[in-house]
Amino acid sequence: MTMQAVRDSALAPGLVIQSLDAFRESSLSARYKQQSYEFVPVNVGQILDVGCGTGDDVLALAERCGSVTLVFGLDRQLASIDEASRRARNVALNVQFAVGDAHALPFANDCFDVVRADRLLYEVDDRARVLKELVRVTRPGGRLLLHDHEAVLTRDRALVYGLSSSELFGSWPWQESEAAHNQERGVSLLGIKANPNWKRSNDA
Secondary structure: OOOOHHHHHHOHHHHHHHHHHHHHHHEEEEHHHHHHHOOOOOOOOOOEOOOOOOOHHHHHHHOOOOOOOEEEEEEHHHHHHHHHHHHHHHOOOOEEEEEEHHHHHHOOOOEEEEEEEEEEOOOOOOOHHHOOOHHHHHHEEEEEEEOOOHHHHOOOHHHHHOOOOEEEEEEOOOOHHHHOOOOOEEEEEEEEEEEOOOOOOOOO
16 A cells, blocks of 8 residues: 555554554665755755655654754645644654645745655646646755655656756756665655756857
């Protein structure tokens, strides 16, 4: 069962949370998650984790970046956000959580230094719309970090790379080939949103 299927299933909220925790604790996820944290700059202003689940990645990023950084977690499932808020209650970290839809992010344009989506695009109804939303809320010069199934970020690369020509400075696989090109672990990409004043060297 996929993570989004777990979230959307008729399971009791407690069982959903147990399933999410079991995945997070597996060796399958541990290696690429740590790598993804390392691609988040410290001392940035705001980070958004879309599809944050129970918020463990949000807490890890907040601990890495320090109190100057606000890390915001968004998920469409109330039970997950309630659990994320509970886990954050007794830690002195600069985090916020909210229920929201990745197809229509409740944020202004260009407001996050880093936007992260871990195994989100594979599960959503309209990948192109969600990807555009992720780019929309990333500030110029900010980072868009994606990790998802190979089918989304490799075979369907036209969807991801299609925005590169106009909205992203570039997208490329992360360095560790085992994590970046494995059917089960998925593929990881980093994109830098272009400054609107930036032009390619061969532009008029």
